[in-house]
Amino acid sequence: MSADPPKIALIGAGKAGTQLGRRLAACGLAPVQVFSRKEEKARHLAEAVGASFTNDLAAVVSDADVYLIAVHDDAIAAVAGTLSTVLSHNPLVAHISGATPSTVLAAPFPRYGVFYPLQTFSEDRTPDFSKIPICIHAPAADDLALLKNLAERLSDSVHVISDEQRAALHIAAVFVNNFVNHLYGIGYRLLTDKGLPFELLLPLIQETAQRVQPDMDPSRMQTGPAARGDHETIARHLDSLRSDSDYHAIYLEMSQSILTLIMNSIQHADRRNH
């Protein structure tokens, strides 16, 4: 690894690719080129970061040190396959996905890795990138050092994570992001169905997230009808959700799971005391 910043090509200009490209540029690591199948997206990001752009994988620069693949999971293997026919200078190729094993890059490229920023990216929000955990992995020590150096220039939170760990992390992200957002959506519909403004729930949503602590199991703060075994309230809620089978099923499943957790922790404490 030279003292000069590595030359980076960014393959993909969706939400994650765009935010990553902007952050790279803000940290003095502007990609030399942006690829996107959609020329407009490639151009838009390239102009913002002072890079060239292309919508043709065959025209991707052949002299970058690192290629960051930021395309959808289902396209990573195909894009990598095509890229490998274009690049012959043995670069480091890493994807930025939580869901895809690093090993899909192993067949086309001797030097491969993962550079996964663990966050949900929206078009209209600029995240505080310095706080975003970047989860890196590469089988070769030199390549890992290169990714680590890159990551540490973008974020204060850099973690070496195996493929197996990253798979668990991605499932956990589905629970705390996708599923949580779906619960927010259910809250929205329960309120608007009764003519109530959704904003009533916003302080509760914010506080529920903000009181989560790095070193504490959130279950220790679990409250509500299920946590206190209040069967009467649970039964009343289930009854009023009967007209929507989805909400009813989710309410039941979540309540059962909370009850199970409480029972397990009671049994655990009981075993410890005897």
Next chain:
Amino acid sequence: MSADPPKIALIGAGKAGTQLGRRLAACGLAPVQVFSRKEEKARHLAEAVGASFTNDLAAVVSDADVYLIAVHDDAIAAVAGTLSTVLSHNPLVAHISGATPSTVLAAPFPRYGVFYPLQTFSEDRTPDFSKIPICIHAPAADDLALLKNLAERLSDSVHVISDEQRAALHIAAVFVNNFVNHLYGIGYRLLTDKGLPFELLLPLIQETAQRVQPDMDPSRMQTGPAARGDHETIARHLDSLRSDSDYHAIYLEMSQSILTLIMNSIQHADRRNH
């Protein structure tokens, strides 16, 4: 209603009662007396707000204008029943619960209502009370005006909400607080099982909550395997959750519900276009 601030007695000194009592005092409406079954709790809050205290319902002051009942849901009716044998000056009696109908107070008291601050209260966190929605209800216009006046001195977000609306609000609060917190707990266990620090998920948890907008259905921001119909990832996740029947069931239920929602919105758009 006189120009003087109303004399308030606070019946209950748990988490919600304590935060409410402190806020009342901070807004120049310190309760004259605090009751709690647990004398220590009553004393602690009373000393903080300059009130008298008692752990005996028969010793509750008999000349307050408003009695705010801040005890557990399952105790409200009994506490109100006992109070009604002590108070003969026809005061306004309101509980602060989201879950209990106002009408449990109607039998013991001619003047009754609800004064429900919609937030989750912790012992060690001081919420920004000015943002907390206070949901009020009273059948008599004068009583409603009194509660409204009180609420507006504590918060910028005051809402007149019927019992039926409040019931829906409380169910929604269970979804976006209790169930969301349970999903955070699942995230915690998925990570710690793989030796990963829970703090990796915190920026994602915060961002997921912070991007929620007052006027937008959160479902419009729904992402993840279920939202994009990525059956391969869903199947892989379900397979790796097979050892925990709760997580497996929740994953399946939530994914099905998200898929249903997406299908409904596609059908809705299709109908609109034809």
